[in-house]
Amino acid sequence: MNIYPQRMEGTTLIEVAVVLSILAIAVAFSLPSWKEGINRRELISTAEQLSAFLSNVQSSAIKLNEALTVRLMHTSSTDWCIGISPDTVNCDCTVTDPTDTSYCAVAGMPQIISHKDFSKSLMSGHSTDTSFTFDPVRGFMINADLGTQHFFNLVSTDDSYALQVSILPTGRVKSCNFDLRRPVSGYKNCSAFIDMEWSDS
Numbered sequence: 001m002n003i004y005p006q007r008m009e010g011t012t013l014i015e016v017a018v019v020l021s022i023l024a025i026a027v028a029f030s031l032p033s034w035k036e037g038i039n040r041r042e043l044i045s046t047a048e049q050l051s052a053f054l055s056n057v058q059s060s061a062i063k064l065n066e067a068l069t070v071r072l073m074h075t076s077s078t079d080w081c082i083g084i085s086p087d088t089v090n091c092d093c094t095v096t097d098p099t100d101t102s103y104c105a106v107a108g109m110p111q112i113i114s115h116k117d118f119s120k121s122l123m124s125g126h127s128t129d130t131s132f133t134f135d136p137v138r139g140f141m142i143n144a145d146l147g148t149q150h151f152f153n154l155v156s157t158d159d160s161y162a163l164q165v166s167i168l169p170t171g172r173v174k175s176c177n178f179d180l181r182r183p184v185s186g187y188k189n190c191s192a193f194i195d196m197e198w199s200d201s
Contacts, residue, residue, distance in 0.1 A: 038120075044163070049118070055173045060106055064107060074123065093112045122157060141171060151164050151165065174190075176190040178190040
């Protein structure tokens, strides 16, 4: 006859509470990094899509043998749009009616991109609207000096990361880290792009 009490198998309420506490602490420490990673990826995606949108202007101007103008309308970091149209059309990227004469389109295809496409990224550094035109021969900016460049500053919603999408005088588009926020891996700092571009031409 066994006079010793048998040990109960399984887990006690205290053990469960300890495990849950450890998990809660682990989640609390990892959640900021997880959110930060999402914001970084959203910013990269915005920069890549904006770069592709702008890069198409140069090739389209040459292909169509027509000067094309890029117009930015910027009200705030969360309210902006960019439209592309022939230089003869004063397009308005806030217009959504394709039959309107100020609708932004090239060869019958809409050419508009806006904050509505990128709700997870902000555009900073622009206090006024701006525009620039690409010539149809070489795809260079018309009347652009050596030091001229147009840029779009994109910032993650948590203000941790920032990328700049720059259009150089030759029409090429570059993306880079541009301020003192945490650098985005895979992107160089914004420096000497103008000189490098012209020296390669």
